[in-house]
Amino acid sequence: MDKYVNLIKLSVGSESVDSLIAWQDSYRQRFDDRLPRHVTRMWPKREAEILNGGSIYWVIKGVVQCRQRILRLDEVRGEDGIRRCAIVLDPDVVRTQNALKRPFQGWRYLQPEDTPADLPKSRAQDDALPDDLNRALAEIGVL
Template sequence: MKNVIHIVKLSVGTESVDSLLAWQKTRAATHPDGLPYHITRMWPKREEEILAGGSVYWVIKGSIQARQRVLGFEEVIGGDGIRRCAFILDPEITRTAPALKRPFQGWRYLKPEDAPIDLSEGREADDALPPELAGALAEIGIL
């Protein structure tokens, strides 16, 4: 079995999974292959493990709410001449069970056994709980 590792990342300024999706559609239009991407300062040292089936788990309003499979990495040189890393992402976003996450900077590795489960087909259309309620339920272990 392949060693797989995921990444957990804050989606700064995002209000919901739908707003993340809308922002990424706009961003994808600027990529040569039409794929969504996210630029970060650091290149992951565990690149091979991420590319073996890893995802970015998005923290929105204090809890992990969705994930996207990582398809690759590309070097991006900013206008300031600094080398950065673009995470090339699958356009499909999978909603996950909410998992409370404290604020942090950058991104962190996430072991598969610590990742929240995907919501089952059809549950994506359920009305989302308010973030505060989802966070409180996750904190006491109900979600």
């Protein structure tokens, strides 16, 4: 398989995977293609690798909980005229095994071998665990 790389990003303000999905659903209605996107100040230098099969892994409440495949990177300009990168995402949110992640700013590259595994589709709609239990299980590697 060709080489690819992922991104990892804090989903600031999200309380759960469902709240991330709800926010994206309301925000993406602004665009002709109806695809969710995340706008960031920095343009990834490893664009070709990202677009070769990469996903964005979302950290919610200090835990990696889901991912979305990255479809493309679009240039956007704000009202201030500054060039930004819109990371255009597949609307399908794939839940992953939980993995603890310390806070960080912006996004980071995430190698495929360092990514948490996808949950089986049969577990994708399991009821969410309370944050403290979710974090404790992730700490011991159970989820």
